[in-house]
Amino acid sequence: MSGETVAPANTAGSGHTAGSGHTAGSGNGRGQGGSWVLRRVRPLGGDPVDVLLTDGIVGAWRPAGSTSPDSEGLPPGTTILDTDGLILLPGLVDLHTHLREPGREDAETVESGTRAAALGGYTTVFAMANTTPVADTAGVVEQVWRLGLDAGHCDVRPVGAVTVGLAGQRLAELGAMADSAAGVRVFSDDGHCVSDALLMRRALEYVKAFDGVVAQHAEEPRLTAGAQMNEGEVAARLGLPGWPAVAEEAIIARDALLAGHVGSRLHVCHVSTAGSVDLIRWAKAKGWQVTAEVTPHHLLLTDDLVSSFDPVFKVNPPLRSARDVEALREGLADGTIDCVATDHAPHALEDKETEWAAARPGMLGLETALSVVMETMVVGGHLDWAGVARRMALAPARIGGLPCTAGDPGSSLAVGAPATVTLLDPSPRRVVDADALASRSRNTPYAGRSLPGAVRATFLRGRPTVLDGKVV
Amino acid sequence: MKRHLLSTEDLSRDDALLVLDTAERMARVAEASVRKLPTLRGRTVVNLFFEDSTRTRTSFEVAAKRLSADVINFSARGSSVSKGESLKDTAQTLEAMGADAVVCRHSASGAPHRLATWVRGSVVNAGDGTHEHPTQALLDAFTMRRRLGRVDGLAVTIVGDVLHSRVARSNVWLLTTLGASVTVVAPPTLLPLGVSSWPVEVSYDLDAVLPKSDVVMMLRVQRERMSAAFFPTEREYSRRYGLDVDRAARLADHALVMHPGPMVRGMEISSQVADSARSTVVEQVANGVSVRMAVLYLLLGGSGETT
Amino acid sequence: MAVSAAGDPASRRPGVARTVLSADDITRIVSRMAHQILEKTSGGAGVALLGIPTRGVPLAHRLARRVHAVEGVELPVGSLDPTMYRDDLRLRGVRPLEVTEIPDGGVDGQVVILVDDVLYSGRTVRAALDALAAYGRPRAVQLAVLVDRGHRELPIRADYVGKNMPTSRRESVAVRLREIDGADGVVILPPASAGDAPPNDGPPADGDQVTGDEAGERA
Ligand SMILES: [Zn+2]
Numbered sequence: 001m002s003g004e005t006v007a008p009a010n011t012a013g014s015g016h017t018a019g020s021g022h023t024a025g026s027g028n029g030r031g032q033g034g035s036w037v038l039r040r041v042r043p044l045g046g047d048p049v050d051v052l053l054t055d056g057i058v059g060a061w062r063p064a065g066s067t068s069p070d071s072e073g074l075p076p077g078t079t080i081l082d083t084d085g086l087i088l089l090p091g092l093v094d095l096h097t098h099l100r101e102p103g104r105e106d107a108e109t110v111e112s113g114t115r116a117a118a119l120g121g122y123t124t125v126f127a128m129a130n131t132t133p134v135a136d137t138a139g140v141v142e143q144v145w146r147l148g149l150d151a152g153h154c155d156v157r158p159v160g161a162v163t164v165g166l167a168g169q170r171l172a173e174l175g176a177m178a179d180s181a182a183g184v185r186v187f188s189d190d191g192h193c194v195s196d197a198l199l200m201r202r203a204l205e206y207v208k209a210f211d212g213v214v215a216q217h218a219e220e221p222r223l224t225a226g227a228q229m230n231e232g233e234v235a236a237r238l239g240l241p242g243w244p245a246v247a248e249e250a251i252i253a254r255d256a257l258l259a260g261h262v263g264s265r266l267h268v269c270h271v272s273t274a275g276s277v278d279l280i281r282w283a284k285a286k287g288w289q290v291t292a293e294v295t296p297h298h299l300l301l302t303d304d305l306v307s308s309f310d311p312v313f314k315v316n317p318p319l320r321s322a323r324d325v326e327a328l329r330e331g332l333a334d335g336t337i338d339c340v341a342t343d344h345a346p347h348a349l350e351d352k353e354t355e356w357a358a359a360r361p362g363m364l365g366l367e368t369a370l371s372v373v374m375e376t377m378v379v380g381g382h383l384d385w386a387g388v389a390r391r392m393a394l395a396p397a398r399i400g401g402l403p404c405t406a407g408d409p410g411s412s413l414a415v416g417a418p419a420t421v422t423l424l425d426p427s428p429r430r431v432v433d434a435d436a437l438a439s440r441s442r443n444t445p446y447a448g449r450s451l452p453g454a455v456r457a458t459f460l461r462g463r464p465t466v467l468d469g470k471v472v
Numbered sequence: 473m474k475r476h477l478l479s480t481e482d483l484s485r486d487d488a489l490l491v492l493d494t495a496e497r498m499a500r501v502a503e504a505s506v507r508k509l510p511t512l513r514g515r516t517v518v519n520l521f522f523e524d525s526t527r528t529r530t531s532f533e534v535a536a537k538r539l540s541a542d543v544i545n546f547s548a549r550g551s552s553v554s555k556g557e558s559l560k561d562t563a564q565t566l567e568a569m570g571a572d573a574v575v576c577r578h579s580a581s582g583a584p585h586r587l588a589t590w591v592r593g594s595v596v597n598a599g600d601g602t603h604e605h606p607t608q609a610l611l612d613a614f615t616m617r618r619r620l621g622r623v624d625g626l627a628v629t630i631v632g633d634v635l636h637s638r639v640a641r642s643n644v645w646l647l648t649t650l651g652a653s654v655t656v657v658a659p660p661t662l663l664p665l666g667v668s669s670w671p672v673e674v675s676y677d678l679d680a681v682l683p684k685s686d687v688v689m690m691l692r693v694q695r696e697r698m699s700a701a702f703f704p705t706e707r708e709y710s711r712r713y714g715l716d717v718d719r720a721a722r723l724a725d726h727a728l729v730m731h732p733g734p735m736v737r738g739m740e741i742s743s744q745v746a747d748s749a750r751s752t753v754v755e756q757v758a759n760g761v762s763v764r765m766a767v768l769y770l771l772l773g774g775s776g777e778t779t
Numbered sequence: 780m781a782v783s784a785a786g787d788p789a790s791r792r793p794g795v796a797r798t799v800l801s802a803d804d805i806t807r808i809v810s811r812m813a814h815q816i817l818e819k820t821s822g823g824a825g826v827a828l829l830g831i832p833t834r835g836v837p838l839a840h841r842l843a844r845r846v847h848a849v850e851g852v853e854l855p856v857g858s859l860d861p862t863m864y865r866d867d868l869r870l871r872g873v874r875p876l877e878v879t880e881i882p883d884g885g886v887d888g889q890v891v892i893l894v895d896d897v898l899y900s901g902r903t904v905r906a907a908l909d910a911l912a913a914y915g916r917p918r919a920v921q922l923a924v925l926v927d928r929g930h931r932e933l934p935i936r937a938d939y940v941g942k943n944m945p946t947s948r949r950e951s952v953a954v955r956l957r958e959i960d961g962a963d964g965v966v967i968l969p970p971a972s973a974g975d976a977p978p979n980d981g982p983p984a985d986g987d988q989v990t991g992d993e994a995g996e997r998a
Binding site: 774 | 866869913
Binding site for chain 1: 481558559560578579580581582583585586600601602603604638641664665666667668669670
């Protein structure tokens with residue numbers, strides 16, 4: 001991708017690197033990052049057009065290749081990017097990110113995590129509440145939200161804890177978090193299940209007052225005491241205590257019934273089993289407000305990888321069987337599962353370079369998610385790019401209550417919509433190098449694996465956060 | 473042989489037989505003379521035991537010393553390991569000691585596999601969590617072969633807490649590799665859910681299986697399993713799955729009773745049966761040394777200088 | 780375990796194997812050695828033959844049969860595997876242990892004759908002497924070999940030599956016996972090509988390990 005700056009910029013002849021395409025006076029002040037033309041870009045993988053981003057919004061669509069530095073109507077200082085063949089997607093939204101700050105800044109910070117997010121094509125991440133201290137008060141969620149603003153790589157929407165200290169005993173001040181500057185709408189004890197049925201019912205009911213949603217980490221704790229991996233043939237062989245599918249499915253069934261009973265919104269985190277897909281399909285057929293996410297790793301990886309005993313493959317819920325993977329892909333394709341969420345979970349080396357049982361569960365995901373979805377869903381024909389946009393941007397935005405797209409799920413790339421977009425080059429395959437990732441941690445399960453596609457640029461309300469595959 | 477002995481699951485039939493044949497030769501030498509063999513002079517074997525097991529540790533120590541290796545006992549108790557030093561730090565310490573082989577016992581399944589990625593020497597799994605205990609299975613097979621002349625074609629019944637037993641797993645893979653047919657008998661709660669993918673028969677009825685068995689291997693059942701509702705009472709377990717004199721009478725005359733020890737007498741096996749002529753408990757100690765000598769010889773005997 | 784390079788055409792030695800002893804030669808030599816043993820041990824009284832595996836063992840049995848045919852004496856025959864007493868295990872790669880079978884009468888007070896096919900560096904015999912000590916204290920130990928190819932690295936000599944055979948270190952001597960190889964014969968294999976020559980700091984192999992595959996196994 002190369003850029004060319006429109007006259008009367010005083011940098012004529014030096015504008016061939018997209019990253020240096022800024023021009024004096026072009027976008028300072030309102031932080032909108034100037035004007036950009038994406039030449040011959042393919043919105044949602046469709047026919048090429050020239051798309052103008054200006055004043056933080058999508059300005060105009062023009063015929064492919066028709067824009068040149070002296071075209072009519074271009075704001076002064078507009079940079080023309082050669083984006084021939086790149087796919088234009090709405091900026092990706094991750095409903096499930098662990099940024100680790102405050103508390104484990106050695107594993108990740110808001111700055112490093114959102115940098116990784118931008119490189120992965122994300123423009124909004126929902127930061128999970130299991131930090132130290134726990135994000136269970138207005139003070140903590142505002143702190144995280146401000147750190148996100150300061151970093152500026154993408155929007156950070158804090159998730160509030162459902163219960164005080166994630167202890168599952170009493171409700172946190174959900175309303176105070178909703179009313180805070182962070183405007184929390186998603187509440188989750190993720191990492192822990194809200195296993196008490198009565199407490200879960202109350203949480204579901206309570207958040208209706210501010211159109212909140214409870215995102216449940218579905219894991220019946222009694223059935224998973226000591227569990228280390230998916231219960232099944234591989235676990236039987238390796239002698240690792242099993243994490244049975246029923247521990248997830250029993251909670252999903254119960255919570256769906258509760259959500260139906262009280263008429264509330266339930267979101268199911270990281271669905272991992274074929275049975276869970278069936279239950280969510282059933283709940284949706286009932287007309288209940290149940291949504292669900294699946295992680296990239298559950299779409300690609302299976303539990304036989306645990307045979308190496310390398311804890312980089314340890315995650316919660318655990319990697320499942322090939323049959324489950326197939327059901328998850330089908331569920332995501334037919335819309336039973338609404339969206340992809342990364343469950344990006346950075347861990348310091350000492351928490352992963354251990355024996356299996358001592359290692360902490362979790363995998364990096366932000367910088368590889370789009371490639372994994374392309375590999376598992378697009379290459380195999382399960383989804384087209386419009387489908388990817390729905391499941392990685394529009395649906396999570398809607399579930400998370402983001403104002404910019406709420407109520408207008410098709411709007412993202414239309415003229416007048418926020419210029420919050422991602423450009424993907426679908427052609428290259430690259431081998432994942434853990435050391436090259438922007439995350440502070442190295443626990444990617446894809447190291448050494450070849451994946452398709454590369455994010456070339458990310459724009460947040462018209463301002464590039466990533467250009468030429470590098471953070472701006 | 474591969475560089476490490478981590479499991480019997482990936483042990484080929486040829487390598488398994490090589491270990492057993494070598495153990496047989498080692499046993500003959502041991503019977504002829506009590507003198508040390510110079511075979512592994514100048515090699516260092518580290519016993520790295522994160523779990524107490526005097527029996528297994530001593531067996532490896534005797535085996536290594538009979539082959540003239542230098543033995544370092546690196547017990548987790550009282551060392552920096554118990555103060556939170558990681559397995560990886562320990563591995564680096566072992567490297568500094570110049571360990572040619574590390575014999576590792578650990579409460580976590582897979583710990584020796586991790587260790588093997590961090591050290592240059594050979595790693596011998598001396599029992600990892602509820603995963604495998606390959607030298608125990610090799611000595612069990614060795615004992616069967618010495619007593620019954622073969623393993624191929626034997627009907628072996630493994631009884632007890634298969635779910636939590638590394639001995640059971642290692643024996644299932646090794647004995648089936650060597651041509652035995654294996655039946656596991658346990659209450660369903662003490663079998664892994666994935667047992668259907670194992671090359672074994674599953675039965676809940678010990679009495680029906682006993683008359684057809686050439687070997688019965690009784691696994692230890694820890695009393696604490698009761699509290700986790702794996703079975704209601706010790707008495708009920710013992711009545712359904714214990715090997716007492718009456719049950720043992722259903723065995724064929726030649727059939728062996730084996731136990732990896734330590735036994736819970738009265739629970740899974742009665743004292744009379746444990747001490748009967750069928751029982752191999754005593755000779756298993758000597759056989760354990762021969763098998764471990766064979767393993768150390770095959771892993772270390774030909775390894776080049778570590779430069 | 781080391782992978783034999785025998786199947787790899789590139790490691791095949793150029794040139795032709797030279798037959799130096801025929802089956803008939805071997806029969807005559809064994810017969811002469813049997814007579815020498817009887818002569819030197821005054822009719823074989825108190826003598827036990829211990830073959831060094833692999834090919835020393837059938838040779839020991841052949842010698843015993845000849846002795847019996849000539850003199851009617853039954854010499855006890857056994858085998859002695861010196862592998863665990865070798866000092867060159869690290870250089871040569873792990874090898875399976877062979878059978879050690881001490882005759883019923885034991886070795887204490889006996890004249891033990893160690894029997895091997897090829898005498899070369901002497902290290903196998905040295906190891907065998909150590910191995911033998913674990914089984915008792917013979918009155919005397921003697922050594923019988925079918926071929927002595929020279930290049931000793933230790934002060935060891937044979938009491939009975941079938942054939943002295945000057946060789947170069949780079950050549951290999953292969954003894955083939957009916958009981959193991961299907962036919963009798965001794966051949967000299969020409970030097971390995973430069974590419975797969977054994978490392979020159981390694982000890983020369985001796986005994987029956989000197990076969991065409993040896994270079995590959997050590998590589
Ligand atoms: Zn979770």
